[in-house]
Amino acid sequence: MRSRRRTTGLAAATALAVVAVLAAGARPAGAQAPDAAPSAPRALYVDACASCHGADGRGNPRIDAPVLAGLSAAYLERQIDGFRRGYRGRHPADIEGREMRPMVEGFTDADLAAVGAWLASLPAPRPAADPAATGAEASRGDPARGQTLYAACAVCHGQSGEGNDALGAPRLAGQASWYTARQLRKFVDGVRGSHPDDTSGASMRASVADLASRDAADIVAWIETLPAN
Numbered sequence: 767m768r769s770r771r772r773t774t775g776l777a778a779a780t781a782l783a784v785v786a787v788l789a790a791g792a793r794p795a796g797a798q799a800p801d802a803a804p805s806a807p808r809a810l811y812v813d814a815c816a817s818c819h820g821a822d823g824r825g826n827p828r829i830d831a832p833v834l835a836g837l838s839a840a841y842l843e844r845q846i847d848g849f850r851r852g853y854r855g856r857h858p859a860d861i862e863g864r865e866m867r868p869m870v871e872g873f874t875d876a877d878l879a880a881v882g883a884w885l886a887s888l889p890a891p892r893p894a895a896d897p898a899a900t901g902a903e904a905s906r907g908d909p910a911r912g913q914t915l916y917a918a919c920a921v922c923h924g925q926s927g928e929g930n931d932a933l934g935a936p937r938l939a940g941q942a943s944w945y946t947a948r949q950l951r952k953f954v955d956g957v958r959g960s961h962p963d964d965t966s967g968a969s970m971r972a973s974v975a976d977l978a979s980r981d982a983a984d985i986v987a988w989i990e991t992l993p994a995n
């Protein structure tokens with residue numbers, strides 16, 4: 767009898783404690799406060815990203831920042847998430863990725879979606895009209911030879927480099943050539959796409975595992991000729 771009353775008392779105390787916690791507004795870790803102000807996408811971008819990626823998302827070769835305008839929301843959000851969670855931009859040899867990663871470390875899911883949607887609404891730049899985005903590294907290849915080799919890439923990235931969200935493959939047309947060349951090297955060397963959580967990166971990495979550097983330069987020279995729109 768006595769022990770049963772004690773148990774009942776304990777259960778009641780536990781129930782009271784639960785009520786108190788609920789009343790204090792405790793939420794599961796990681797949940798958004800229901801009254802949190804929605805992120806203002808443009809303001810967030812201007813404050814946190816534009817200094818490197820440019821107000822119009824066209825990048826800046828002097829600080830290794832790629833073009834973001836023209837990329838799909840799905841791709842952008844996955845990359846930002848990758849930097850945030852650390853499966854991109856953590857490899858010791860990934861100098862530029864390690865520069866980028868801290869910029870989104872504190873991003874909430876709402877920030878991520880807001881900036882992704884904002885960037886995806888910007889028009890893709892035309893490389894020819896944007897010579898500052900084209901590095902010397904790019905133009906050394908042979909575009910005619912690159913066109914033939916690009917057939918292996920078109921399967922995922924599209925005939926005109928327009929990208930394919932269903933396969934996770936980003937738009938390549940309109941991107942700065944110095945950046946494209948550098949990312950190819952990173953995939954070949956395993957500096958990008960080798961983290962166990964990076965499944966999309968792994969599929970890209972497998973596609974270029976034995977790409978010779980001369981072939982890469984020719985392919986980049988071909989991609990450079992693709993119209994951005």
Ligand code: HEC
Binds near residue numbers: 811815817829830
């Ligand atoms: C200090 C400069 C700097 C700032 C500020 C910065 N970035 Fe970056 N970002 C970079 C660099 C450098 C890279 C290239 C990383 C690489 O080479 O892998 C990059 C790459 C990216 C990529 C990958 C693009 C692709 O094609 O895969 C995304 C997406 C991105 N940044 C989004 C953002 C967002 C969103 C912000 C603002 C919250 C931001 N960046 C702020 C320097 C910066």
Ligand code: HEC
Binds near residue numbers: 844918921936946
């Ligand atoms: C099996 C499909 C597939 C094939 C084939 C493929 N890619 Fe990719 N590629 C991807 C995926 C998926 C990603 C995105 C990886 C990620 O999420 O980080 C990607 C990313 C890239 C990027 C990074 C772009 C950026 O904005 O950072 C470049 C550059 C690239 N691919 C070039 C190529 C080239 C050149 C070829 C041919 C030699 C090629 N890819 C073949 C699927 C593929």
